Amino acid sequence: MSGQTSTLISNIGELMTQDSEHRVLQDAAVVIEGERISWIGHASEAPSADERVDAGGRAVLPGWVDSHTHLIFAGDRTAEFEARMAGQSYSAGGIAVTTGATRAASDEELTRLAAGRVDEAVSQGTTYLESKTGYGLDLENEARSARIAAATVDEVTYLGAHLVPAGVDPEEYTDLVCGPMLDAVRPYVRWADVFCERGAFTEGQSRRVLSACREAGLGLRVHGNQLGEGPGVQLAVEFGAASVDHVNYLCEADIQALAGSWSGWDASTGSGSRGTVATCLPACDLSTRQPLAPGRVLLDAGVQIALASNCNPGTSYTSSMAFCVTTAVLQMHLSVHEAVRAASYGGALALGRESGNDVDGERAVGSIAVGHRADLHMLRAPSATHLAYRPGIPLTFAVWRAGVRAL
Ligand SMILES: N=CN[C@@H](CCC(=O)O)C(=O)O
Ligand SMILES: [Zn+2]
CATH class of the missing domain: 2.30.40.10 (Urease, subunit C, domain 1)
Structure with missing residues (x-):
């Protein structure tokens, strides 16, 4: 000893x-x-x-590994949630409401709010957390969000490409995300993400963001196929992203692309070249009344999946991984073992932390x-x-x- x-x-x-x-x-x-x-x-x-x-x-x-959250925010979107429950559909535009409240909050307030959310998650069994930026949407506020996230959670993802702010030209904003804003967040982040969806970033803009962030040495993730079929999954696989998250609307080619990305990986030993994890977000699916991501189909096709809370004020205001596991069993037809695995090992795989160095490096989670x-x-x-x-x-x-x- x-x-x-x-x-x-x-x-x-x-x-x-x-x-x-x-x-x-x-x-x-x-x-x-x-x-x-x-x-x-x-x-x-x-x-x-x-x-x-x-x-x-x-x-x-194992403690839950929550590989997809948006914890750096201020404000509340109860009214939007009530409208949705009354029949309105979710759109990316709500992100702007949180961006306004986040920009108005002090560093101390944002830090206190984020730390409180981490405490809430840990008290429910979460022991390793990722958080994204994405409610700053200008250079100063994205850098501030990244700095606060780096002091608060285990893994930080740059999501300057969450929404094009109102009144800003989308191509000019994409230039900012790929240039000065990326430079400003770079010291604090390990990952980059893009919301590739109608109402957010087009395939072309997403490509530019993924290329620039890869060039800067960041690992990649994609918000894809949340509100309809689209290019998100294929882009994620093409760029070798660690995960593509949401995956509600998949065509057969998307499932095959994800499965193919794991063909060089030995699932029994976890060795070989890793593919793109499909991260399912069942609490978000319920809160936005979208069809649940097809976790059972993905597993049966040989895709590695993760379950995550997607804790954020718009689409999924919960940090309960247990709720996600319960839903995955009751509604997505995963076994308990599969659901627990997706919420622990699967999250670690999505964050590249499933294996480690027992001697002097990062430990596996x-x-x-x-x-x-x-x-x-x-x-x-x-x-x-x-x-x-x-x-x-x-x-x-x-x-x-x-x-x-x-x-
Ligand atoms: N889909 C994009 N981003 C978040 C929602 C952000 C919001 O509406 O505030 C998500 O993962 O669901
Ligand atoms: Zn998200």
Whole structure:
């Protein structure tokens, strides 16, 4: 053992590892040492540790990896939501309302709001979070959003290409996104995204954004095929994006392109060349009354999928990954194991964090294995099945984030 404090969590009724062998262990134990997992196995064989936690037969899963959120915002869109529930359809234009409120907020206020949303997510079992910019939409406010996000969440995505601000020429705005605005956010971000959709960015503009951001060394993601069929999925695959998110309206060629992107990857070991993850956002689909993304069809076609909350004030004002998992089981026909995997390992895959370096580098997240980051979610239930069997019941009992007890 190293000099770090070790904690043995024993008497785990069900340990859903989501590791490369997809192991689900009964009567299991986990040892945490510092920020890493140092041992997993059957409780009867567990080594001793400095501290001991009795799980009381409860289930333990990897902490949720929420790979798609928009947490840097101020303001509220209740009126838009009410209008939608009364029959109006969602359009990208609502983003401008949040942009106005976000620009008007102080740095302190934006930081406080974002940190509160992170706390809310962690208290529900989320241990690794991405957030996008995208409610600044000018150089100063996008850079400020990126800076605040970098201080608040684990992964930051530049989404200057969220909406063309009113009164600005779309091509000139795209020049800004690809030039000075990109330079200003670059120190704070690892990813770039574009909302490729009618009412947002055209295929040509999206190509320009993806090319410039790739050139700047950023990993890519795409908001695609949310409101209708379109070029988003094909663009994401062509550019080797880590994920394409929403994926509500897919034609057969889109599904084949996504499946083909994974043909050089060994799903059982997680080795080989990675493709484009299809990230399904069921809370958003329900809140915008869009058809649920075809998660079952994608899985059956051999596509790696993620589930994410898409927490934002317009289309999905929730950080509940459990709600997404429940919906994926009840309505998208995923098994509980598949849904939990998509919300943990799948999110990690979408963020390029599914494998790591146990010695001196970034630790893997999204699965429970020796050397991975100790991100654990203990349920107030004996098995993960209760997430779907008891919909709406708050089942988070305890959370460890990078080895630190967070709840
Ligand atoms: N679709 C684009 N962006 C967000 C919604 C943004 C908003 O309406 O404020 C999404 O992922 O759903
Ligand atoms: Zn989004």
